[in-house]
Amino acid sequence: MEGDIANMGQFIGAGLAGIGSGAAAIGVGTVAGNYLSGALRNPSAASGQTATLFIGMAFAEALGIFSFLVALLLMFAV
Template sequence: MDASAYKFLGAGLAMLGMIGAGIGLGLLFGNFFQGALRNPSAAKSQQTNLFIGMALTEALGILAFVIAIMILNG
């Protein structure tokens, strides 16, 4: 195999981080909505934690994307 095939393989493996971010966001919002339906009065106080968790999870997905692009261009 030539070097370009290894680049594509490495970029594909780096994109597995996007799968993890998608699963993480689904679990995060699903559990928040389940808890909000059980106790609606506490949902407002937990909304800040939801947004912080969402931002951190999404940042990891974006980092995986940036690393994949860097592998392809490097």
């Protein structure tokens, strides 16, 4: 009985950690959308902001990868 509750806790925690992957996708979409909005308003400054776009996307994706790793650790760690 106690092992079942521990397994249930592991899977609930992994599911909650998996929400971070979806949040990372929302973050990447927000970064890209804001870049496109700014690029359409001022096309001459868009080339100077491309590096900032990729840095923002990398940070958002890194958080998603970290949450995915936490979910895997919760599911398969003994």
